[in-house]
Amino acid sequence: MWDNMKKITILLMILICILTLTGCWNLREISEMGVAVAIGVDLVEDELMELTVQVLIPRRLAQEGYEGNAVVTYSTTGRTTFELFRKITTISSRKIYIGHIQLVVLGEEFAKKGILDTIDFFERDHEFRRQAHILLTKGVSAKAILETGSVIELIPAEHITKAIDNAIHTGTTKKITLIELFKDLNSKGNQVLLPTVFVRHEGIPDVAKDLRIAGTGVFDKDMLIGFLDEFETRGYLWVAGDLHGGILVIPSPKDPLEFISLELMKVNSKMSVSLVDNKPILQIKIKADSNLGEQQKSIDLTTPEMIKYVEEESKKLIKEEILKALYKGQRVHSLDFFGFGEIVAKEHPKYWKEVEDDWDTVFSNAEINIDIESNIRRTGQILQPSTPE
Amino acid sequence: MLRRIMGLLQYFKYKPKRHIHSDTSVLQYGDAIPTTLKELISKLKLIMNNDGDLVIRSFKLSAINCSEGILVYINGLTDKKSIELNVLKPLMAEAQENKMKYLKNNRKVIDIIINEIIQSLNCSTENSLDKIIEKLLGGSTILFLQDEKTAIIIDAKKWDTRGVNEPDTESVVRGPREGFNEDLITNITLIRRKVKSAKLKFEETKLGRFSKTRIVICYFEGIADKYIINELKGRLERIEIDAILESGYIEQFIEDHPLSPFPTVSNSEKPDVVVGKLLEGRVAVLCDGTPFVLLVPRVFIENLQVSEDYYTRPLYATILRILRLLALFITTTLPALYVAVQTFHHEIIPFRLFIAITAVREGIPMPTFFEALMMVIIFELIKEAGLRMPKPVGQAVSIVGAIVLGQATVEAGIASPLMVIVIALTAITGFIVPPLDGTVFFLRICLLIAGSILGFYGIIFALVVIFIHMCNMKSFGVEFLSPLAPISDGLKDTYIRPPLWSLLFDNTKFRALEDHNPTEE
Numbered sequence: 001m002w003d004n005m006k007k008i009t010i011l012l013m014i015l016i017c018i019l020t021l022t023g024c025w026n027l028r029e030i031s032e033m034g035v036a037v038a039i040g041v042d043l044v045e046d047e048l049m050e051l052t053v054q055v056l057i058p059r060r061l062a063q064e065g066y067e068g069n070a071v072v073t074y075s076t077t078g079r080t081t082f083e084l085f086r087k088i089t090t091i092s093s094r095k096i097y098i099g100h101i102q103l104v105v106l107g108e109e110f111a112k113k114g115i116l117d118t119i120d121f122f123e124r125d126h127e128f129r130r131q132a133h134i135l136l137t138k139g140v141s142a143k144a145i146l147e148t149g150s151v152i153e154l155i156p157a158e159h160i161t162k163a164i165d166n167a168i169h170t171g172t173t174k175k176i177t178l179i180e181l182f183k184d185l186n187s188k189g190n191q192v193l194l195p196t197v198f199v200r201h202e203g204i205p206d207v208a209k210d211l212r213i214a215g216t217g218v219f220d221k222d223m224l225i226g227f228l229d230e231f232e233t234r235g236y237l238w239v240a241g242d243l244h245g246g247i248l249v250i251p252s253p254k255d256p257l258e259f260i261s262l263e264l265m266k267v268n269s270k271m272s273v274s275l276v277d278n279k280p281i282l283q284i285k286i287k288a289d290s291n292l293g294e295q296q297k298s299i300d301l302t303t304p305e306m307i308k309y310v311e312e313e314s315k316k317l318i319k320e321e322i323l324k325a326l327y328k329g330q331r332v333h334s335l336d337f338f339g340f341g342e343i344v345a346k347e348h349p350k351y352w353k354e355v356e357d358d359w360d361t362v363f364s365n366a367e368i369n370i371d372i373e374s375n376i377r378r379t380g381q382i383l384q385p386s387t388p389e
Numbered sequence: 390m391l392r393r394i395m396g397l398l399q400y401f402k403y404k405p406k407r408h409i410h411s412d413t414s415v416l417q418y419g420d421a422i423p424t425t426l427k428e429l430i431s432k433l434k435l436i437m438n439n440d441g442d443l444v445i446r447s448f449k450l451s452a453i454n455c456s457e458g459i460l461v462y463i464n465g466l467t468d469k470k471s472i473e474l475n476v477l478k479p480l481m482a483e484a485q486e487n488k489m490k491y492l493k494n495n496r497k498v499i500d501i502i503i504n505e506i507i508q509s510l511n512c513s514t515e516n517s518l519d520k521i522i523e524k525l526l527g528g529s530t531i532l533f534l535q536d537e538k539t540a541i542i543i544d545a546k547k548w549d550t551r552g553v554n555e556p557d558t559e560s561v562v563r564g565p566r567e568g569f570n571e572d573l574i575t576n577i578t579l580i581r582r583k584v585k586s587a588k589l590k591f592e593e594t595k596l597g598r599f600s601k602t603r604i605v606i607c608y609f610e611g612i613a614d615k616y617i618i619n620e621l622k623g624r625l626e627r628i629e630i631d632a633i634l635e636s637g638y639i640e641q642f643i644e645d646h647p648l649s650p651f652p653t654v655s656n657s658e659k660p661d662v663v664v665g666k667l668l669e670g671r672v673a674v675l676c677d678g679t680p681f682v683l684l685v686p687r688v689f690i691e692n693l694q695v696s697e698d699y700y701t702r703p704l705y706a707t708i709l710r711i712l713r714l715l716a717l718f719i720t721t722t723l724p725a726l727y728v729a730v731q732t733f734h735h736e737i738i739p740f741r742l743f744i745a746i747t748a749v750r751e752g753i754p755m756p757t758f759f760e761a762l763m764m765v766i767i768f769e770l771i772k773e774a775g776l777r778m779p780k781p782v783g784q785a786v787s788i789v790g791a792i793v794l795g796q797a798t799v800e801a802g803i804a805s806p807l808m809v810i811v812i813a814l815t816a817i818t819g820f821i822v823p824p825l826d827g828t829v830f831f832l833r834i835c836l837l838i839a840g841s842i843l844g845f846y847g848i849i850f851a852l853v854v855i856f857i858h859m860c861n862m863k864s865f866g867v868e869f870l871s872p873l874a875p876i877s878d879g880l881k882d883t884y885i886r887p888p889l890w891s892l893l894f895d896n897t898k899f900r901a902l903e904d905h906n907p908t909e910e
Binding site: 018026027028029030031033035056058059061062097099100102127129155 | 732735743751752843
């Protein structure tokens with residue numbers, strides 16, 4: 001009898017523990033939540049934040065032959081992100097679910113004041129999706145971006161995330177997810193760069209095709225201080241080894257107004273820092289493999305001399321792009337957004353201790369050594385270009 | 390409340406008291422055979438309640454001394470032609486000169502009849518009336534003689550049996566089609582025909598106070614573990630029941646864990662399966678009146694193996710075994726996983742799928758759990774209806790099930806199309822492991838409830854509880870999860886079906902554990 005009593009007591013204790021000590025769990029039906037696919041943060045008057053949330057309309061997702069977008073946007077203003085999220089539930093009929101957010105858009109004005117104001121919530125919240133893309137606006141508010149519809153996609157946020165995914169193959173912008181941003185923010189040195197979106201023409205964009213995603217925003221700590229255009233961005237990507245493809249356009253050997261396009265296939269880059277007389281020399285080593293993709297003149301480019309010419313021209317182009325980016329870093333912003341600081345800290349920890357506080361100045365005055373190797377691997381489907389007689 | 394639970398536990402632990410039991414406590418007619426035939430006939434009629442199927446045939450024993458005699462048998466259980474030709478005819482034939490001399494040698498009439506006159510194969514003598522009645526009811530023909538205290542029992546039984554047909558339960562693409570039928574003797578011969586070895590032993594007992602059902606324990610001497618045989622015999626002896634109508638009765642008395650959802654006694658309708666398992670060291674229990682032969686011990690992995698695995702080539706058989714394991718997992722956990730994902734773990738669904746789910750879930754009035762529970766139960770109802778109905782009606786049932794409940798619930802917005810897919814997949818995979826049919830349904834519901842309360846955590850918790858339970862189980866001294874846990878020799882032929890030549894017919898597939906000596910080879 002007592003044996004049984006003991007068993008039952010233990011069983012009850014286990015059951016109570018199971019039901020109470022499970023951490024956070026929450027039963028929620030999908031049909032009762034408002035699924036947020038994108039959020040935008042802006043700065044409005046009186047230093048207030050404005051949060052815009054793009055929420056799915058499930059009814060429209062299921063509707064056959066529906067031609068508009070299956071989303072609705074809600075905006076509200078307040079002081080903190082969490083407060084705003086709660087406020088939005090009073091506007092929408094359903095509780096906002098942030099576990100499937102695909103895109104986070106940060107307004108330019110907001111970013112200038114420092115993005116940490118909202119990043120902490122993203123980091124702290126257990127539900128927030130860390131794989132969300134991050135985008136910075138340029139000359140337009142995040143709200144306007146989120147309110148822009150898409151013709152092709154049912155969900156406009158998806159249009160933008162797909163555009164970012166495609167843009168990294170041209171090397172004109174950098175793709176960064178939330179978790180990578182957290183990593184960059186916590187690294188030594190200032191390596192935060194966010195892709196930017198801007199509107200092609202003046203005014204409020206109609207549909208997502210009016211938007212352009214190119215270039216990057218440069219951050220000092222968590223504050224936006226400037227932008228890199230698409231060539232400067234590619235210069236940065238060459239150095240950082242983050243380039244996944246792109247087209248190199250070089251002048252034709254006979255006529256400088258006709259061009260040759262090279263398709264970048266594979267890039268290896270290595271950053272290192274060597275110390276000479278207690279002064280850092282920044283070493284950049286790049287090895288690029290590309291294919292001949294197009295030429296506008298009928299020249300036989302398959303001869304060794306021509307290949308040599310193309311390789312040399314591409315080297316020049318790469319070097320030019322890198323120098324542009326370095327100029328922005330060393331002269332314009334005096335900011336090491338390439339991440340040389342982290343390399344110094346790893347390779348020369350003693351030296352890093354000395355210059356840690358003043359690294360950006362040391363970086364600005366550092367000597368640079370660029371070593372580029374460019375190879376043409378293939379020349380396409382044809383040997384000789386078509387030559388009309 | 391606590392007291393009530395304890396009471397329930399007491400009930401679970403209830404063990405019936407053993408009574409001292411013998412056949413005579415039920416049927417008692419007195420042992421001696423009445424000397425005069427007249428008395429005997431009236432006594433027989435009294436015992437048999439003057440039943441219409443009792444036949445008493447009087448005759449004159451012309452072959453020897455012209456004394457009176459009677460043949461008694463139950464109509465319909467006896468091979469009448471054989472009795473007429475081999476018993477009645479020689480007994481009533483005119484005495485020949487050479488036969489008369491037997492009497493002069495002072496020999497007993499009974500001996501003369503058995504040795505010289507009756508031409509039946511199976512003859513014996515019996516003094517006890519109780520035993521005689523038992524034999525009579527079993528289908529033997531009894532020969533009584535005037536002034537004799539001993540009766541002759543002629544074993545010439547014949548009754549209608551179903552032919553050896555292909556069983557419905559274990560159909561195969563490749564393999565023998567024959568199945569057991571309701572006749573014990575036929576079943577024994579079916580096993581005998583497969584293996585011509587003197588090591589194959591059949592031991593007969595009788596069970597059931599009234600039914601006196603013949604039970605045969607069958608095993609391979611030298612392969613089957615003595616511990617298992619003795620344990621089985623002991624458990625069979627302890628059975629106290631009025632009648633055994635099916636081997637399922639025996640199963641429920643001898644199984645180790647009567648309250649567990651997992652069965653620990655397997656059964657088969659096919660001789661090749663039974664012989665295969667006998668050769669692996671299992672012990673079979675054949676029961677008269679049913680084609681289902683019990684086999685002990687039963688381990689978990691057996692549920693994923695079928696006889697056809699060994700008839701087809703190893704590669705495909707192995708793939709099928711792994712698929713069966715997958716099917717078992719799907720059929721038990723899929724509804725639970727679906728509900729857990731839908732209500733707790735939205736973030737693990739890929740975004741595109743999540744959008745699709747939000748679209749189809751929109752407008753469903755019920756919580757996902759009830760939607761799933763409803764569909765699981767509806768499917769089980771359809772299945773049960775289809776089983777019990779005559780075949781033509783069964784088709785109508787499946788049409789109602791498929792169209793009305795499948796399509797109409799979706800169109801009416803009661804259930805989402807995804808849920809129908811989940812339930813359909815659950816149902817189909819459930820058919821892949823037929824030996825665990827009932828178990829699977831029970832586990833499915835348990836996991837569904839666990840998953841709907843605590844999400845993945847609940848499912849994992851329930852699975853852990855199930856595994857602990859399985860690890861605790863034993864079937865006739867053999868660990869239920871062996872050879873997987875504890876790992877033992879037979880691991881070779883579990884998930885993977887190795888080529889037969891590599892198995893080398895080793896008999897180490899499992900062994901009973903502890904407190905007994907290993908098999909004497």
